[in-house]
Amino acid sequence: MTEARSGAHDRPSLRVAGPLRTALLRGGPLIALLLLGGYLSFATPHFLTPSNMVNVTRQTAITAILAVGQTFVILAAGIDLSVGAIAALAASVSAVLMTQQFTVGGVTVGPVSFPVGVLVAASVGVLAGFLNGVIIMRGRIPDFIATLGTLATYRGIALLVTGGLPVPSHLTATELKGYLPGPLIWLGGGEIIGLPVVGLVAVSLAFLGWFTLRYTVLGRATFAIGGNREAARVSGINVVRTKIAIYTLSGFLAALAGLVLAGRLNSANALMGDGEELRSIAAVVIGGTNLFGGEGSVVGSMIGALIMGVLGNGLNLLNVSAFWQRVVQGLVIILVVIFDQWRRRRFGA
Numbered sequence: 104m105t106e107a108r109s110g111a112h113d114r115p116s117l118r119v120a121g122p123l124r125t126a127l128l129r130g131g132p133l134i135a136l137l138l139l140g141g142y143l144s145f146a147t148p149h150f151l152t153p154s155n156m157v158n159v160t161r162q163t164a165i166t167a168i169l170a171v172g173q174t175f176v177i178l179a180a181g182i183d184l185s186v187g188a189i190a191a192l193a194a195s196v197s198a199v200l201m202t203q204q205f206t207v208g209g210v211t212v213g214p215v216s217f218p219v220g221v222l223v224a225a226s227v228g229v230l231a232g233f234l235n236g237v238i239i240m241r242g243r244i245p246d247f248i249a250t251l252g253t254l255a256t257y258r259g260i261a262l263l264v265t266g267g268l269p270v271p272s273h274l275t276a277t278e279l280k281g282y283l284p285g286p287l288i289w290l291g292g293g294e295i296i297g298l299p300v301v302g303l304v305a306v307s308l309a310f311l312g313w314f315t316l317r318y319t320v321l322g323r324a325t326f327a328i329g330g331n332r333e334a335a336r337v338s339g340i341n342v343v344r345t346k347i348a349i350y351t352l353s354g355f356l357a358a359l360a361g362l363v364l365a366g367r368l369n370s371a372n373a374l375m376g377d378g379e380e381l382r383s384i385a386a387v388v389i390g391g392t393n394l395f396g397g398e399g400s401v402v403g404s405m406i407g408a409l410i411m412g413v414l415g416n417g418l419n420l421l422n423v424s425a426f427w428q429r430v431v432q433g434l435v436i437i438l439v440v441i442f443d444q445w446r447r448r449r450f451g452a
Contacts, residue, residue, distance in 0.1 A: 131446065132390050132406040135439070139410060143417040150420055157294075160302035161367065163412030165190075165376070167305040168360040169383035170390075170404040171312040172353030176246075177387050178316070179346060180329045180396030181239070183353050184250040186383055187376035188257035189231045190361030195261045197224035197362065198270040198371035201284055217284040224358045231257055232354015236347030254380065261373035269372040283369060291366025301363050305405075308356065312401040321348060329396025386411055389439045 143150040169186045176183045201220040204213045215223070231253070239249045271282060293300040316322035324345045327335035336342050360379075365371040390407030392399025414435060418428045 131442070132403055132410065135389075136406055136410050136413065139413055139417070143413065143420070147417070147420045150417060153297075155416065155420075157297075157299050159409075159412050159416045160299050161292075162416060163408050164299070164301040164305040165360050165364050165367075166379060166382045166386055166411060167405055167408040168308055168356055168363065169379055170386040170408050171308050171401055172356035173383040173387050174312065174390075174392055174399060174401050174404045175316070175325055175349045176353050177384070177392050177394060178329045178396055178399050179325050179349050180332065181246040181346065181349070182250065182384065183235065183350065184247065184380045185231070185235060185254040185257055186353060186357040186360075187379035188254045188261070189228055189354050189357035190364060190376040190379065191371075191373055192231065192257045192261040192264070192361070193224040193227040193358035194361035194365040194371040194375065195265050195270060195373055196227050197221070198283060198365055199264055201287070202271040202282065217286045220284070220287070221362060224362050225355060228354040228356070228358020228361070229351055230354070232351040232357070233347060235354065236350035239350065240343045240346050258373060265371075265373050267373065269370045271370070283365065283371075287362065287366040288369055289366070291363050291368070301367060304359075304363060308359065309401050309405050316401060321345065325349060326397060329393075329398075331397070382411060383408075385436045389436065394440075 140150075149155055169190070173183055173186060197220040200213060200215045200223055201217065202214050204211055235250055235253055238244055238253070239246050242249070290300055290304070295303060316325065324335065324340045327338065327340055328342055328345060332342060361371075361376060364375055368375065386407035387399065387404045388394055388407070389410055390399070390403030390405065392403060411432070414432060415428065418431060423431070
């Protein structure tokens with residue numbers, strides 16, 4: 104009886120600590136972003152200018168789009184190292200079709216229209232992501248190894264498609280094949296009432312990702328599989344089908360990111376998006392998603408992507424050497440992960 108009363112008296116203190124615990128567990132990335140932004144606003148007068156904010160948005164958007172898909176994958180206790188390669192492959196295939204003519208059965212075909220090019224890119228991304236999921240689940244290969252292999256495979260296919268050259272390749276007048284369509288260029292570099300289109304695309308996809316995780320069967324299954332895969336299976340969730348769907352979604356979003364990046368660069372090539380897979384993973388982890396799955400959010404991943412974008416932009420404004428920038432960014436990722444693990448142990452995440 105004494106122990107029961109003692110437990111009852113302890114409950115109010117837990118309730119009082121609840122808001123603080125929640126703030127520390129979920130608000131850490133936002134606090135870090137605000138502190139970083141505050142420091143840079145004093146360190147350089149150019150940071151808070153409207154033109155620089157637009158620049159930060161454009162620099163961050165690609166990583167943010169990839170991070171949406173990566174969030175689903177990591178929440179389900181997986182990892183996708185092939186997203187940058189899928190982005191390059193989808194954009195390269197689409198760019199070739201939108202800028203060149205082909206002869207099929209004696210009939211000249213192409214260049215295809217922008218909507219057809221988008222559909223082709225999305226189809227390539229969906230197929231690549233689907234293959235990732237099938238290899239992992241049906242082949243019973245660890246996510247890391249499988250996507251490391253497909254990373255090299257998809258890059259190789261993109262090199263074959265483009266011949267190792269940027270698309271379009273304007274080397275001489277006789278080799279002029281055409282330009283990327285205007286809507287694609289606008290998608291990567293245009294503005295709507297002063298806001299960069301690429302940023303609006305990233306925010307829209309982040310909202311759809313948040314809605315899917317919070318209100319759909321796929322979202323609930325994603326959390327369940329990451330939290331306890333065996334329990335999810337016993338409860339009736341088709342783990343194989345769900346994981347394949349998650350990787351397919353990641354591939355689809357990677358293809359969209361590739362299109363946006365091609366529009367921003369006014370060109371597509373097989374090596375574009377190199378390193379974006381690591382940046383997307385870093386953004387998700389910095390945003391508070393547990394690397395072991397089961398806990399995290401798309402909103403946190405967006406904040407993580409912003410932290411990385413703001414940090415890179417700030418280091419440029421402070422004239423920090425590109426070599427030292429890599430060192431600083433790597434150390435920041437390590438320190439954030441150490442802090443994340445500490446707060447989970449300390450506050451019982």
